[in-house]
Amino acid sequence: xxxxxxxxxxxxxxxxxxxxxxxxxxxxxxxxxxxxxxxxxxxxxxxxxxxxxxxxxxxxxxxxxxxxxxxxxxxxxxxxxxxxxxxxxxxxxxxxxxxxxxxxxxxxxxxxxxxxxxxxxxxxxxxxxxxxxxxxxxxxxxxxxxxxxxxxxxxxxxxxxxxxxxxxxxxxxxxxxxxxxxxxxxxxxxxxxxxxxxxxxxxxxxxxxxxxxxxxxxxxxxxxxxxxxxxxxxxxxxxxxxxxxxxxxxxxxxxxxxxxxxxxxxxxxxxxxxxxxxxxxxxxxxxxxxxxxxxxxxxxxxxxxxxxxxxxxxxxxxxxxxxxxxxxxxxxxxxxxxxxxxxxxxxxxxxxxxxxxxxxxxxxxxxxxxxxxxxxxxxxxxxxxxxxxxxxxxxxxxxxxxxxxxxxxxxxxxxxxxxxxxxxxxxxxxxxxxxxxxxxxxxxxxxxxxxxxxxxxxxxxxxxxxxxxxxxxxxxxxx
Amino acid sequence: xxxxxxxxxxxxxxxxxxxxxxxxxxxxxxxxxxxxxxxxxxxxxxxxxxxxxxxxxxxxxxxxxxxxxxxxxxxxxxxxxxxxxxxxxxxxxxxxxxxxxxxxxxxxxxxxxxxxxxxxxxxxxxxxxxxxxxxxxxxxxxxxxxxxxxxxxxxxxxxxxxxxxxxxxxxxxxxxxxxxxxxxxxxxxxxxxxxxxxxxxxxxxxxxxxxxxxxxxxxxxxxxxxxxxxxxxxxxxxxxxxxxxxxxxxxxxxxxxxxxxxxxxxxxxxxxxxxxxxxxxxxxxxxxxxxxxxxxxxxxxxxxxxxxxxxxxxxxxxxxxxxxxxxxxxxxxxxxxxxxxxxxxxxxxxxxxxxxxxxxxxxxxxxxxxxxxxxxxxxxxxxxxxxxxxxxxxxxxxxxxxxxxxxxxxxxxxxxxxxxxxxxxxxxxxxxxxxxxxx
Numbered sequence: 030x031x032x033x034x035x036x037x038x039x040x041x042x043x044x045x046x047x048x049x050x051x052x053x054x055x056x057x058x059x060x061x062x063x064x065x066x067x068x069x070x071x072x073x074x075x076x077x078x079x080x081x082x083x084x085x086x087x088x089x090x091x092x093x094x095x096x097x098x099x100x101x102x103x104x105x106x107x108x109x110x111x112x113x114x115x116x117x118x119x120x121x122x123x124x125x126x127x128x129x130x131x132x133x134x135x136x137x138x139x140x141x142x143x144x145x146x147x148x149x150x151x152x153x154x155x156x157x158x159x160x161x162x163x164x165x166x167x168x169x170x171x172x173x174x175x176x177x178x179x180x181x182x183x184x185x186x187x188x189x190x191x192x193x194x195x196x197x198x199x200x201x202x203x204x205x206x207x208x209x210x211x212x213x214x215x216x217x218x219x220x221x222x223x224x225x226x227x228x229x230x231x232x233x234x235x236x237x238x239x240x241x242x243x244x245x246x247x248x249x250x251x252x253x254x255x256x257x258x259x260x261x262x263x264x265x266x267x268x269x270x271x272x273x274x275x276x277x278x279x280x281x282x283x284x285x286x287x288x289x290x291x292x293x294x295x296x297x298x299x300x301x302x303x304x305x306x307x308x309x310x311x312x313x314x315x316x317x318x319x320x321x322x323x324x325x326x327x328x329x330x331x332x333x334x335x336x337x338x339x340x341x342x343x344x345x346x347x348x349x350x351x352x353x354x355x356x357x358x359x360x361x362x363x364x365x366x367x368x369x370x371x372x373x374x375x376x377x378x379x380x381x382x383x384x385x386x387x388x389x390x391x392x393x394x395x396x397x398x399x400x401x402x403x404x405x406x407x408x409x410x411x412x413x414x415x416x417x418x419x420x421x422x423x424x425x426x427x428x429x430x431x432x433x434x435x436x437x438x439x440x441x442x443x444x445x446x447x448x449x450x451x452x453x454x455x456x457x458x459x460x461x462x463x464x465x466x467x468x469x470x471x472x473x474x475x476x477x478x479x480x481x482x483x484x485x486x487x488x489x490x491x492x493x494x495x496x497x498x499x500x501x502x503x504x505x506x507x508x
Numbered sequence: 509x510x511x512x513x514x515x516x517x518x519x520x521x522x523x524x525x526x527x528x529x530x531x532x533x534x535x536x537x538x539x540x541x542x543x544x545x546x547x548x549x550x551x552x553x554x555x556x557x558x559x560x561x562x563x564x565x566x567x568x569x570x571x572x573x574x575x576x577x578x579x580x581x582x583x584x585x586x587x588x589x590x591x592x593x594x595x596x597x598x599x600x601x602x603x604x605x606x607x608x609x610x611x612x613x614x615x616x617x618x619x620x621x622x623x624x625x626x627x628x629x630x631x632x633x634x635x636x637x638x639x640x641x642x643x644x645x646x647x648x649x650x651x652x653x654x655x656x657x658x659x660x661x662x663x664x665x666x667x668x669x670x671x672x673x674x675x676x677x678x679x680x681x682x683x684x685x686x687x688x689x690x691x692x693x694x695x696x697x698x699x700x701x702x703x704x705x706x707x708x709x710x711x712x713x714x715x716x717x718x719x720x721x722x723x724x725x726x727x728x729x730x731x732x733x734x735x736x737x738x739x740x741x742x743x744x745x746x747x748x749x750x751x752x753x754x755x756x757x758x759x760x761x762x763x764x765x766x767x768x769x770x771x772x773x774x775x776x777x778x779x780x781x782x783x784x785x786x787x788x789x790x791x792x793x794x795x796x797x798x799x800x801x802x803x804x805x806x807x808x809x810x811x812x813x814x815x816x817x818x819x820x821x822x823x824x825x826x827x828x829x830x831x832x833x834x835x836x837x838x839x840x841x842x843x844x845x846x847x848x849x850x851x852x853x854x855x856x857x858x859x860x861x862x863x864x865x866x867x868x869x870x871x872x873x874x875x876x877x878x879x880x881x882x883x884x885x886x887x888x889x890x891x892x893x894x895x896x897x898x899x900x901x902x903x904x905x906x907x908x909x910x911x912x913x914x915x916x917x918x919x920x921x922x923x924x925x926x927x928x929x930x931x932x933x934x935x936x937x938x939x940x941x942x943x944x945x946x947x
Binding site: 061062064069 | 741744745746748785795796798799800801802803804805806815818832836837840841844847848851852855858859864867871875878882885886889891
């Protein structure tokens with residue numbers, strides 16, 4: 030019997046040993062992965078009623094702050110502009126975690142970051158509550174412009190400074206009021222949160238950064254880049270109306286009859302069968318190579334600096350070169366589109382998009398400055414210049430004429446995906462010395478006519494571009 | 509004579525020290541609303557320990573001195589974390605601790621001779637089966653992973669399944685020891701006859717039926733697991749054969765497979781186990797546990813620094829999470845070691861026990877502690893499907909605390925009755941000089 034009892038003892042020793050290792054995996058080996066998991070709201074919930082720094086725009090408007098209130102908690106997080114910055118600042122809540130910068134920059138705002146906590150040698154010995162204040166690159170006036178231009182529409186708009194990668198405006202609609210989620214009235218917060226998260230329009234979703242849409246014919250600019258690199262500038266596609274791929278289920282058709290010509294005429298006429306022909310000539314490998322360099326496909330899609338990298342939705346090119354060349358089935362976020370055109374505008378050099386420019390101490394000393402971060406030279410300067418010329422021609426006499434602005438030369442593209450009920454418009458302005466890239470995406474179930482809908486989307490992008498360029502204080506490129 | 513009691517007192521003081529320090533550290537944290545109001549409850553808990561210690565000195569002075577301090581430490585840590593999470597629960601915890609200590613004293617004093625349990629085994633067996641099966645049939649709520657199936661009696665709610673398990677342990681022990689004394693091959697040297705004897709399948713079929721009923725009809729995987737692991741261990745040490753064991757495990761696996769493929773509740777629990785992200789309503793608790801555990805890291809956030817308010821069931825079913833989060837992997841491993849020590853001491857007592865009944869009973873009780881604790885922690889770390897099991901001695905689960913204290917009293921009685929092997933072999937001259945206890 031003693032031997033049998035020893036068996037039982039050994040079994041339990043092994044069982045507890047397994048538990049020991051499992052615990053070690055969770056708490057030690059995998060801890061970092063779990064800590065930075067996008068669904069992990071533990072950290073931010075813990076600091077809910079702690080002292081917390083404010084967030085302000087580049088032009089000095091406070092968009093999130095913690096104020097003293099009476100009551101048990103004593104502190105309340107407020108968002109003076111309500112829904113205007115709901116997808117930029119995000120929210121912080123006692124039970125539902127947080128989103129946006131409140132979530133991703135928590136270590137600075139809550140003072141968890143050592144640099145924020147210890148601003149002075151003496152701080153090593155005194156545990157004072159220190160917080161970091163965020164200064165954004167986003168400008169209040171530009172944010173107001175995007176809201177006005179997007180009024181009532183579902184979709185997203187991103188305004189980028191192509192030379193630094195700074196985000197100047199970021200809009201996603203529908204939006205929500207973060208004040209309702211940061212309230213101390215937990216019952217109301219719960220019901221509000223449930224209503225928001227079960228809303229079919231997904232107001233909690235930041236479409237600009239985290240929602241992917243079919244890129245549509247915007248992708249042809251990438252095909253053009255590949256064609257230029259392959260030295261196919263003078264390659265002339267014979268007039269063609271439809272391309273039927275062998276394995277494809279449907280043909281690539283151009284509505285206005287046969288089209289063809291060189292790269293310029295293909296882009297100006299939005300000639301998808303022509304691009305498909307170019308794609309077959311270049312081959313899928315080359316297309317994939319260029320789009321990976323530009324950050325459109327590949328393992329890590331572009332996010333704002335510091336955004337969670339988990340739950341990646343990576344797009345991949347269609348397996349057939351002709352479909353790939355017209356962007357069939359490739360999904361990208363509005364931020365990725367803005368980033369793509371910003372790379373072209375910036376002479377082929379990819380700048381990491383970021384919304385936070387500085388972290389300040391409680392007495393406005395600069396604790397941390399986020400310098401422009403060049404990711405890589407994706408295209409040669411010459412290729413980028415040729416692409417800009419194509420885009421300028423496209424606005425001057427091509428399919429994107431509705432983007433043109435008096436007195437400024439603008440480059441851009443417009444595309445709609447009627448089957449998915451969304452449309453894109455992108456501008457680079459001024460195209461000769463780019464200071465601004467605006468990407469707009471609209472979702473609209475009533476989309477059914479390519480020309481009218483493209484004009485609608487283009488109008489939004491044009492309004493934003495025009496208004497931003499006319500801002501008296503707008504000077505980014507030179508300064 | 510009182511050597512074991514000296515060991516016990518020393519370790520108890522250590523356990524009391526750790527408890528007070530943990531409560532004090534948690535109270536310093538500004539996020540914790542801990543006030544002086546809990547001090548009387550803390551003091552009350554210590555008084556209960558002192559009473560238990562004195563009772564052991566008087567009624568079971570040569571019983572093992574390690575068991576009680578280990579359980580006291582676990583109970584003290586449980587108290588520290590429960591009041592740190594919600595100070596309002598202090599009186600609830602104290603009321604149950606009082607009830608548990610009373611049951612302990614009753615069991616210690618009332619059961620003068622354990623062999624009496626053997627005579628009443630049919631009643632104990634029936635009572636155990638009823639306690640185990642009836643509540644599951646009555647409790648008809650939706651599946652919730654942050655509470656066990658309980659019977660609500662207004663002011664208090666009780667979960668008698670674990671008491672049922674303890675009764676069944678006693679019954680199994682009595683049945684198996686009788687079976688052995690009649691039948692075992694060791695005893696009779698008649699291997700041939702026994703292999704053809706169908707009666708050896710009786711306990712297996714019984715155990716399988718009982719476990720299957722709980723799995724399939726109550727879809728209560730947790731109590732099923734505890735019942736199963738206790739039964740297998742006891743049967744193995746008393747009459748186990750490797751071929752029968754294989755057959756039994758296959759049959760149990762079959763029941764689990766039937767439940768997992770055809771019962772909606774069990775299906776959703778298994779789905780939440782395999783992919784908690786896709787099943788947020790059942791998987792949320794285990795996702796949050798792993799986030800909280802990861803947040804604790806190697807050394808923990810310190811008592812009071814964790815995220816227990818953000819977890820559900822942090823005082824009962826997920827009681828291990830705040831402990832391991834705030835005390836870190838080191839603290840969590842220490843808790844695991846405490847349970848391992850508890851089962852180790854229990855099994856050593858089983859080996860040293862005076863009669864076969866005592867041996868089997870001690871094994872059953874040791875496995876009851878260790879199996880319940882193991883399954884509870886294993887479910888929290890997603891090693892097993894999420895199921896409602898409380899951590900013995902730690903969790904705020906009054907019925908379980910009472911049951912565990914009765915089981916502890918039985919184990920101490922067994923050690924009291926056992927001849928003290930180590931002292932007899934190592935200290936022969938002392939044996940000659942001083943009589944062993946009052947047995």
